Amino acid sequence: MGSAQPESGRKQPVTVSESSIQRLSRYYRTLESAAEIGIKHISSSELASSNKVTSAQVRKDLSTFGTFGRRGLGYSVEELKMGIADILGLNRRYNVVLVGIGNIGRALLDFGEFRRRGFDIVAGFDIDPKKVGSKRKGVDIYHEDDFQEIVKKLDVDIGIIAVPAANAQDVCDAIIKSGIRAILTFAPIRLHVPENVAVRYEDMTIELESLSFALANG
């Protein structure tokens, strides 16, 4: 994982660290911005400096997935962008269901970036009778009791958990029962899931701790 490999064409990713995937997402954003302003080539040091990593790290991250760029010429912005999109599975759209229409749930529904990046929230769920039956940003809010039935009708790829910690595992179990194999959770507890289910934790304190590190070491 993450160890430099000889550059020899696109390889099957075997074990890749989450950090490395997150960096690819960040490189992808830099490439998008570069493409928008008409830049055609970008060097590993340019990609590095706008993402606060070393050029060696950039080259290592990219070489894990195959050959990109040519020595001295840097990377073709368009090619690398497509390459990373391919790696990250961004060349298609994903259907997402959201459980919990509190502050975070509402923020997610209102957040245009998800749709722009290919993630469509296709249904919301809550237990509050005031929310059930309503619509937000065109998305229907259903009762959590109807979760299995609704999910069966939609072709859902990802479930988002935005309920209080005390209910998160129950919601997680319901999501897994429905056959969904990818979960993003905002609840600050560790979830128990089978091996074949991918879970990501959106932990907003992690970035704050990165700032406290910067303050402590600045």
Add this chain to the structure above:
Amino acid sequence: MGSAQPESGRKQPVTVSESSIQRLSRYYRTLESAAEIGIKHISSSELASSNKVTSAQVRKDLSTFGTFGRRGLGYSVEELKMGIADILGLNRRYNVVLVGIGNIGRALLDFGEFRRRGFDIVAGFDIDPKKVGSKRKGVDIYHEDDFQEIVKKLDVDIGIIAVPAANAQDVCDAIIKSGIRAILTFAPIRLHVPENVAVRYEDMTIELESLSFALANG
């Protein structure tokens, strides 16, 4: 950065990747959970498996900051926990101001984890007259026009930006003008800040892309 260094006591961190800092935060959470259930020692492979990285990565991350653990014995949970808290600057509390009391702002105010982890939101700001003058979770909401004046009275370490993208740079400039040197932003735009200001981007699509990677490569 991130390259394995000889283990020779606590070193001054020079350049450390954000990924490495984020992993330290995650190890810290594992250590907290371990301490809670009374576990005294933990191996790099245990720390690795609960954080989905390799043991080599764990050892590398920790060796960057000095000597932890003894060959064969693993790490002392208590010692490593204190060591990481020291590195991350978690042995003190931080005063945080929050600009933008929309869905995300409200979620942050309601989110007990921040306080539990040493980050106290001491003031909120908005321009909506319905919000200005109110309190949420004991936090006063002021008008953004009074930002400089209020911040001067509080000893503020970190500013959080939770306003729409179109206003984010203006809010960022105001935060910097007030003397705050650490910023967490939820707005999906790149901010222009001087070298001596640390910025972290809370980008909720990054974790979704990590899931699309898992689905594309699962």
